[in-house]
Amino acid sequence: MSDASLAGVVAQLSDVRRRLATAAVDVTRARAEISQADSRYAEAAGDSRHPGIRQALAHVRWASANALTIARFLEQARHHFTCYLERIVPGAAQDDASVGLPDGELLLVQVRERSDLRSGMDAFIGRTFRNIENYQDSGRSTGEITGNTIRIVRAPRRPNGGKYIGTASPAVVPTPHHIDVPEAAGHLVVLGLLVGIAAQRLSHVTRREIARFRRRGHQKRTD
């Protein structure tokens, strides 16, 4: 690469880095607005169980968590471009992207605090909203899916490469039975992994056998 073109790359990349830093600050400011929305909704909600206000609150909390994720992604992207810049022109990335931004603003995008991790969790929980429509459409109940998974994880283990051995408790094989899920007054909330607020009517849910147990009375698996 010629010196002139290299200089051009450095200039443009520095511009990109500055824009990303600005974007991160702007997103953090947007997050502060979301936090205000959260406070207002929480105040209005009080102890109300109305799904509307509970959903509004859950959504702004999710949005807030996402905003922090976005700010983090922007900073990570900027870091990657900085690393590249330093490689092609050592010394070129002397944090010039900070020029023009108030010191206090830069502090807003510091990463890896405890609240950052908590916010990540909020984003994860809130994210699962998106799947609930798919889940509800599948027709399987939370109880069915949970029961089936529990069946897998409670089964005695198998050691590496050998016969499996399990826990010492006696075998219990409950018979399958039918459970009628009663309708709650008004709404029925079908829950899966995801926060289920939409009302659903469950007619009959056949509960799959929770324990299609494996043999019991084995020793614990040894490593």
Added chain:
Amino acid sequence: MTVHDVKATIRSGNTFAEESSKMLRQVKDRLTETAILAHETLHNSHDQDVDAGLQLLVRVERTLDETIEILREAVGHAETFTRDLG
């Protein structure tokens, strides 16, 4: 709080949610320009950091879209609550 107060508080919350949504849309618009600039500058680099940085910009855009939608839904839910208050 009276019903009137609750509605006023919700309206205030909605305003903040909508304002933040507007800010995020502006971020997205500017980010599109930034991503174009980044691609133009770096498309021949064949570098891991560059690839990672460009990938992150894609994820930022997706998460921005999602967050703007979430805020829209939040306001919608809050308005449902307000309507049901009578």
Added chain:
Amino acid sequence: MAIRKELTDFIRALSRQDWEEVDRILAKLDEEGWTGGAQTISAAFAIAVHRRFHPDDDVRKITRFVADVRNRYEEGRELPALEMEGMIRAALGETDLAENIDGETALSTQIALLAALLEDEALTGDSLEDYIRDVETTAARFM
């Protein structure tokens, strides 16, 4: 809004591998409804993931853990490896990785991973109760 006691009891029973208690609670939840269940399981899973992993961890650590979980159980191979890794990474902050995982798979992978994480931690007494309180507080934000 508070999380129902049955849901935190479910997490406790899962932690203690008290399968009879798990059965009893699941029967009750099936009968009374699973309100708050998604929030509780997701919160329990996310917190357990953060106790075991850090967002800066090498992704191979997650891959090894998932392989171990699938090898632990007789029918562990039924559990989808890629989705399990995706769920853990999503809980650690890469939330967009959960985007294409359908609700049913998301639920089952979270429960399976939660069971393994809790088994490894073997929480008892105060440490178990601290964890449960954390789950309750986190899940309640989405009630």
